[in-house]
Amino acid sequence: MIVSNPYQPVKAEVLEIITETPQIKTFILRPETSLPYLSGQFMQVTIPGVGECPFTPSSDPKKTETIEFTVMKAGQATSRMHELKPGEAVGLRGPFGRPYPLEKYHGKDVYIIGGGVGIAPLRALLLALFHELDHLNKIELRLGARSPRDLPYKEEMIGWRKKANLVLTVDRGADDWPGEVGVVTEIMKPGDVDFETAVAIVCGPPIMMKFATKKLLELGICEKNLYLSMEKNMTCGIGKCFHCNLGKHLCCKDGPVFTWSEIKDIPDPW
Ligand SMILES: Cc1cc2nc3c(=O)[nH]c(=O)nc-3n(C[C@H](O)[C@H](O)[C@H](O)COP(=O)(O)OP(=O)(O)OC[C@H]3O[C@@H](n4cnc5c(N)ncnc54)[C@H](O)[C@@H]3O)c2cc1C
Numbered sequence: 001m002i003v004s005n006p007y008q009p010v011k012a013e014v015l016e017i018i019t020e021t022p023q024i025k026t027f028i029l030r031p032e033t034s035l036p037y038l039s040g041q042f043m044q045v046t047i048p049g050v051g052e053c054p055f056t057p058s059s060d061p062k063k064t065e066t067i068e069f070t071v072m073k074a075g076q077a078t079s080r081m082h083e084l085k086p087g088e089a090v091g092l093r094g095p096f097g098r099p100y101p102l103e104k105y106h107g108k109d110v111y112i113i114g115g116g117v118g119i120a121p122l123r124a125l126l127l128a129l130f131h132e133l134d135h136l137n138k139i140e141l142r143l144g145a146r147s148p149r150d151l152p153y154k155e156e157m158i159g160w161r162k163k164a165n166l167v168l169t170v171d172r173g174a175d176d177w178p179g180e181v182g183v184v185t186e187i188m189k190p191g192d193v194d195f196e197t198a199v200a201i202v203c204g205p206p207i208m209m210k211f212a213t214k215k216l217l218e219l220g221i222c223e224k225n226l227y228l229s230m231e232k233n234m235t236c237g238i239g240k241c242f243h244c245n246l247g248k249h250l251c252c253k254d255g256p257v258f259t260w261s262e263i264k265d266i267p268d269p270w
Pocket of ligand 1: 120
């Protein structure tokens with residue numbers, strides 16, 4: 001019997017690189033073998049000569065020939081990744097983890113809260129939800145970034161507004177900024193959705209996740225309807241190395257998507 005090696009990456013060619021912001025780029029990759037994934041799942045990306053990092057694809061999961069990752073420059077590996085040129089290759093392992101359970105969102109208002117590069121995984125979710133609009137009540141998006149120039153997908157958002165209600169905020173505005181100024185919790189308001197029955201999905205930096213969760217609970221969201229993308233130190237991706245434990249859970253296998261009811265008893269899960 002041939003057992004495939006879960007640590008063996010699939011080679012993927014860099015087709016195109018889009019500069020989203022001074023710190024964020026989207027990489028359009030063509031893997032040698034198709035790697036179907038669902039929104040919320042992540043992959044381990046090998047940057048040759050540097051190492052592996054976990055990233056959540058940001059592209060429409062229905063597109064199978066290419067996979068996109070939107071990556072913020074953080075340290076050594078992501079800085080090297082930002083130097084990649086079209087024609088070069090990376091390695092991909094995965095997909096891993098538990099995706100967003102889209103079927104559970106049917107018949108409900110969907111409230112999506114994102115911050116910074118956390119908007120990347122939410123883009124894959126949003127593009128997946130756009131295929132299911134007939135099954136949803138409505139989509140409300142509340143997205144934040146440090147400044148207008150730190151906001152990814154600005155052009156693409158024009159199209160999003162035809163299918164979802166989008167409110168943007170930045171910590172520091174600019175003269176030509178038409179959106180709100182303030183942290184993302186300030187644009188989360190009673191009446192945005194039917195909080196008693198809605199599902200809410202949050203992805204962003206830990207501090208934003210913490211305060212968005214608090215605000216959502218105050219607004220009346222049910223704990224089991226609040227979905228959080230938890231980012232821990234994923235290494236193996238397959239539940240072997242125990243680097244990513246979150247209470248009794250392994251973030252790579254049991255997550256990265258958790259409901260608040262599953263993790264609320266863990267002291268400081270952020
Ligand atoms: C499931 C998952 C999905 C992710 N998806 C994305 C994505 O779509 N786009 C994106 O830009 N980033 C994403 N990240 C974060 C990304 O993996 C890290 O930014 C990256 O590994 C940093 O590598 P580095 O060598 O450049 O930086 P390092 O030198 O390793 O670290 C630089 C900084 O980044 C922080 N960092 C390192 N690893 C992580 C991590 N696993 N999570 C959060 N912060 C980290 C460190 O604390 C440090 O402050 C994701 C992380 C996880 C766990």
